[in-house]
Amino acid sequence: MYQHHHHSYTQPGHQPSQAPPSSSSPYLQSSQRTRLSSAIPIVAPSSASSNAATSPTASSSTANSTSLASSSVIQASANASEKKPCRNVAIYGRCKYESEGCPFDHGSTSISSAAAGKGASLSSPVTSSVSKAKTSSTGTPSSPLKGALSARNAAAAVFVPKVASSATQRSTVDDAAEKSLLSGMGEMALNPPTFASSSASALAASGRGTPTSFGTGTAYESDGMSNAFDPTYTGPLPGQQDPGHSGSQGILQPARHFNPYEHMADYVDPGGGPGLGLGGGLEYYGGGAVATAAAKVRQPLQYHLYAPPLPHVSNLHPHHLSAHAFFLDPNQRDELQRKQEAMHASVPPPELGGPNLPEELHVYHSLVPLEHPGAGAPSGPGMGLPAGLIDPRMGAPGANGATGASGDPSKVFGYRSHSYKAICTLDGKRYVLRRLEGFRLQHETAIGLVERWRRIRHPSIVSVREAFTTRAFGDQSIVFVYDYHPLSTTLYAEHMTPKPPQPDRRTGRLQAVQMQTPEKVLWSYLCQLTSVLRCIHASGMAARCIEPSKILRTGKNRVRLNCCSIFDVIAYDPRAPASAMQTYQDEDLVNLGKLILSLCCNSMTSLQNIPKSLETIGRTYSADLKNVILWLLNKPSSSKNVDELGRLLSTRVSDELDSALNYNDLLENSLMRELENGRLVRLLCKFGFINERPEFDHDPRWAETGDRYIIKLFRDYVFHAVDEAGRPVVDLSHILTNLNKLDAGVDEKIMLTSRDEQSCLVVSYREVSLGSSGSLLQQILIPRDSFDSFSPPPHP
Numbered sequence: 001m002y003q004h005h006h007h008s009y010t011q012p013g014h015q016p017s018q019a020p021p022s023s024s025s026p027y028l029q030s031s032q033r034t035r036l037s038s039a040i041p042i043v044a045p046s047s048a049s050s051n052a053a054t055s056p057t058a059s060s061s062t063a064n065s066t067s068l069a070s071s072s073v074i075q076a077s078a079n080a081s082e083k084k085p086c087r088n089v090a091i092y093g094r095c096k097y098e099s100e101g102c103p104f105d106h107g108s109t110s111i112s113s114a115a116a117g118k119g120a121s122l123s124s125p126v127t128s129s130v131s132k133a134k135t136s137s138t139g140t141p142s143s144p145l146k147g148a149l150s151a152r153n154a155a156a157a158v159f160v161p162k163v164a165s166s167a168t169q170r171s172t173v174d175d176a177a178e179k180s181l182l183s184g185m186g187e188m189a190l191n192p193p194t195f196a197s198s199s200a201s202a203l204a205a206s207g208r209g210t211p212t213s214f215g216t217g218t219a220y221e222s223d224g225m226s227n228a229f230d231p232t233y234t235g236p237l238p239g240q241q242d243p244g245h246s247g248s249q250g251i252l253q254p255a256r257h258f259n260p261y262e263h264m265a266d267y268v269d270p271g272g273g274p275g276l277g278l279g280g281g282l283e284y285y286g287g288g289a290v291a292t293a294a295a296k297v298r299q300p301l302q303y304h305l306y307a308p309p310l311p312h313v314s315n316l317h318p319h320h321l322s323a324h325a326f327f328l329d330p331n332q333r334d335e336l337q338r339k340q341e342a343m344h345a346s347v348p349p350p351e352l353g354g355p356n357l358p359e360e361l362h363v364y365h366s367l368v369p370l371e372h373p374g375a376g377a378p379s380g381p382g383m384g385l386p387a388g389l390i391d392p393r394m395g396a397p398g399a400n401g402a403t404g405a406s407g408d409p410s411k412v413f414g415y416r417s418h419s420y421k422a423i424c425t426l427d428g429k430r431y432v433l434r435r436l437e438g439f440r441l442q443h444e445t446a447i448g449l450v451e452r453w454r455r456i457r458h459p460s461i462v463s464v465r466e467a468f469t470t471r472a473f474g475d476q477s478i479v480f481v482y483d484y485h486p487l488s489t490t491l492y493a494e495h496m497t498p499k500p501p502q503p504d505r506r507t508g509r510l511q512a513v514q515m516q517t518p519e520k521v522l523w524s525y526l527c528q529l530t531s532v533l534r535c536i537h538a539s540g541m542a543a544r545c546i547e548p549s550k551i552l553r554t555g556k557n558r559v560r561l562n563c564c565s566i567f568d569v570i571a572y573d574p575r576a577p578a579s580a581m582q583t584y585q586d587e588d589l590v591n592l593g594k595l596i597l598s599l600c601c602n603s604m605t606s607l608q609n610i611p612k613s614l615e616t617i618g619r620t621y622s623a624d625l626k627n628v629i630l631w632l633l634n635k636p637s638s639s640k641n642v643d644e645l646g647r648l649l650s651t652r653v654s655d656e657l658d659s660a661l662n663y664n665d666l667l668e669n670s671l672m673r674e675l676e677n678g679r680l681v682r683l684l685c686k687f688g689f690i691n692e693r694p695e696f697d698h699d700p701r702w703a704e705t706g707d708r709y710i711i712k713l714f715r716d717y718v719f720h721a722v723d724e725a726g727r728p729v730v731d732l733s734h735i736l737t738n739l740n741k742l743d744a745g746v747d748e749k750i751m752l753t754s755r756d757e758q759s760c761l762v763v764s765y766r767e768v769s770l771g772s773s774g775s776l777l778q779q780i781l782i783p784r785d786s787f788d789s790f791s792p793p794p795h796p
């Protein structure tokens, strides 16, 4: 439990029932912790120019504070808002601040939405466009209040119930305001007594530049989406009318329906300039020209409008959600990382006890055995085979290896075989080299057949790259090169080798692993292998290696046919008749039947008495499966081919498609998470650029004031929070929540405490985000070009 801390301060005229700005966070900065009992002077923004005149106390209060952002404080007028429907009701259906003193009307939703529609044409545009016009002609804000209205200047003090106003949340940062923005935040000091006066003066001028204000009837003007991303946008807002017509039209306008994509239309490039190329996708939905036009979204993209996890992903406790929604599923990450580790695995050189392998072999280097060394070979820790790279059941010395150690005669090919992982010098990728020892190539044409296999690409085949002969191992060997699939096992290892007992999930006790292969898995294997056979047979070739040890299992129920092309080369017969290929293809189907039969019985010995095995299968599995096995084992006939098999499996194929689509959804969801956490990395990079740069120590623009100061304090608040006992808070959710709010630039207020504990800043995430925005970085720190590749430009 972390302490929920309320600082003791008073605000004249402020609704006592309103929550303090820091209510969003239960954490304290270290400096806040020690000051719990003392009244910390609340340092709030006061416009350096206007507020000094209107509020004498404001200037005095700045004396004892760090130089802070100048801000006017706008307070919602309870009277003015009395008859306004609460926007929370319109958006959420209810207002959770209703019982806590929210000053707005909590009548019916329909009234609220009608009011929202009406509000959409009310007065804010007048204020903004007029002020914009004046500004553009003079280059400076014409209204004395204008400066006080920038987003920068409304830094603190008034807490309002969370209402997503639109026009009022857009800041009117024009050129002059931008200058003042960059010249620092100015003084933000605000003593409680000065608050009323400054807020009173600012209230009179509330408008687009006052993010926290309910302003003069502009709070309900448009949907929340339109104000979500661009605080510096000064043009007309979605739903706003021409100022000249706003009054009458606003009354007549019917309640409009909420359209979350409405803002897209506002960003259509009127000149028909190059869009983002999204039009094609939208046309698909029948939008035609309108959709294409709407797709020409102007920059910056609305990165902040990210969506919550989709409903088919299980619900989590809110506290865990932020961490879980932002990172890969732990199991998935673990598996991917282990695969990466396997890819990087290496062995020590022979002089340090590693295997005696050539440093370079053709265009490959860094050879690592994928099987345990044979009995005579050096082994032990010095061998350096990385744990986890090789399944311990795969021919471990003394473990009566299931599939034979490196250099044992292959049960399939007859030659002594070795498998190595190696890196290709040409493309830097990992491949598997399968070496058959003592093979002498008799016919050059034989090795040429590998070229035909190279051209076959299928998701259920381990792609063949090339084959070459070599004497690098001190003998005459042939090497076949395949794609590397890290941490894959074979069907033999998976289903025909006893697995060590596993701890039970509930009791933790070791329990024997059930070996029986589920029928669904068998259908899945059948479908995948049928599909690959269709592809191979259609190319006029035959697999010739449908064996449990030659089918790789590269993921859950995901199989790939391995070692293709080897038999074509080592069993090449120049005198073979033209019908030979048909025979090989028929054998493929029979071998597929034998494979499924042996997987059903979890043993290769089941093939020695097929009728008995089929009887066993009839008791354990469905008649459908047994019939397919029988069909596969039948003698060849004109109607027995792989296409016919495909038809037999058609309903199972549709099941397979469903699981593949489900898995695809899962992966896409994982990708979306990565997309979102990428945003936070960009944000952290900005922090890294700005915070505590030693070379700018004495640069007045880089002094510990204004933007940089706020960003620094925010960094402390996010990363250096402590609990009530002073212990560092290590809570990823706290960091993620805060960084996300910052990235979205929400108007929620937080209280930052200076390191010397002398002052507090009440700022919104939006204000902090403006400080860390690209414009600051561009102008002060790095040239534009390099920043552009880093983030979208901050201004349209």
Ligand SMILES: Nc1ncnc2c1ncn2[C@@H]1O[C@H](COP(=O)(O)OP(=O)(O)OP(=O)(O)O)[C@@H](O)[C@H]1O
Pocket: 370, 371, 394, 402, 403, 404, 405, 408, 409, 410, 411, 412, 413, 417, 418, 419, 432, 462, 482, 483, 484, 485, 486, 487, 488, 489, 490, 493, 549, 550, 552, 562
């Ligand atoms: N393309 C590949 N990608 C990743 N790992 C592979 C690949 N091919 C083989 N392996 C791994 O190498 C190990 C050895 O494969 P191999 O085909 O030699 O098995 P085996 O049972 O020893 O067969 P054989 O009896 O023919 O020697 C397998 O367990 C497998 O995990």
